Amino acid sequence: MNKLFQIAQRSGVTVEYCHIPLNESISVEDAAGDFVLLDYGLISAGAKERTHLAHELGHCVTGSFYNRHSGLDVRQKHENRADKWAIEELIGEEALNEAVSEGNTEVWQLAEYFNVSEAFMKKAVCWYKFGNLDVEYYM
Numbered sequence: 001m002n003k004l005f006q007i008a009q010r011s012g013v014t015v016e017y018c019h020i021p022l023n024e025s026i027s028v029e030d031a032a033g034d035f036v037l038l039d040y041g042l043i044s045a046g047a048k049e050r051t052h053l054a055h056e057l058g059h060c061v062t063g064s065f066y067n068r069h070s071g072l073d074v075r076q077k078h079e080n081r082a083d084k085w086a087i088e089e090l091i092g093e094e095a096l097n098e099a100v101s102e103g104n105t106e107v108w109q110l111a112e113y114f115n116v117s118e119a120f121m122k123k124a125v126c127w128y129k130f131g132n133l134d135v136e137y138y139m
Contacts, residue, residue: 015036016036025056058089083133090116
């Protein structure tokens with residue numbers, strides 16, 4: 001987590017905890033800068049907090065914000081860009097290969113090893129193995 005907070009600080013991204021239980025996390029870009037908001041329920045939630053923070057920080061670092069009022073903006077493109085950044089930041093391909101060679105071959109084992117959610121780990125495996133995030137198709 002410290003590494004992610006350091007990236008946020010270096011990038012000028014403000015990270016705050018607030019009450020947003022439905023979304024659990026959100027990233028916002030406005031004239032005052034970029035913000036990551038995390039729900040209070042994520043505090044000390046380990047893998048879940050880390051996964052949410054990395055994803056939302058991915059939006060900020062890559063500039064992958066979408067306008068929900070625009071019919072021309074493709075939301076999934078921005079979500080994928082944020083996920084890819086988060087995957088590469090938290091789980092390098094070399095580190096993944098090393099974890100597998102150590103015997104961590106199940107998704108849950110890899111998720112525990114990297115301290116991320118299983119859903120996020122599935123995306124990481126798809127990204128490095130197939131070059132996309134299509135978990136529904138491959139996993």
